[in-house]
Amino acid sequence: MIDPKKVRLMTKLAVYEEGPGKKDLRINGYSKRTYVNIKQLESVIAITAAYILAMVLYCFGIYTDIMSRGLSFPYQKYIVHAVILYVIIVVLDIVCIRRYYTRVYEKMRVDIKQYEHNLYRLGRYIQKEKDRE
Template sequence: MLDKKRIRLMAKMSAYEKKHAKEDLRISSYYKKDYASLNTLITVLWITVGYAILAGLYALCNLNTLLENLTITKLLLMIAIAVGIYLILVIIYCVFAGNFYKGKYNKAKQRMKKYYRDLARLGKMEMKEKK
């Protein structure tokens, strides 16, 4: 006999499996700190690549004006400013990326717990039906 609660539960679980299960399983295979640290490190690497490309393009576009009045003091000052901006950018992105990935991990874990809880409920429903 068909049970409405059981059908709704199965539909809800199926929707979860289609939408989130693969990614949540991958995320929950890590510890929270490891997942957040790994993805923050990846973010820092991409920020470094992007910053290097943008700084290189800026330097290439303004090469004439940069080289006209270039002295050692101005060169050191420009390098210090570029490194300072890079460090500030990396620190800001690290803080936000760490918080973002910790939140993403928590949401994935909550969805996985709910899924396993629903799976247990479905198993109990089947056991009751067999009796």
């Protein structure tokens, strides 16, 4: 005889495992600190690459001014402003990314706890069936 509660529970587990559970189970392999640090590192690398690209494009935009002024061009001023802007962007990015991925990890932990609870309930159903036999 098929137990409808067991079928619903197995369906719920399968849907979770095939949907958001794939990502959650992968994230669950990391500690919170490690996961957030990895995401921060990825973000800083991406921000750095984008910033370098933006600076190169900006330099191409003022290329004629740089070439016409030669050594009298205020290189130091531009470099200092670029570095200050980069530091501000990276600090803001680190703060925002840390907060965002901490929330993502905490939400994942809540979902995983529910998943583990459902697995425990399924295990109890299976154990009851074995005891009946």
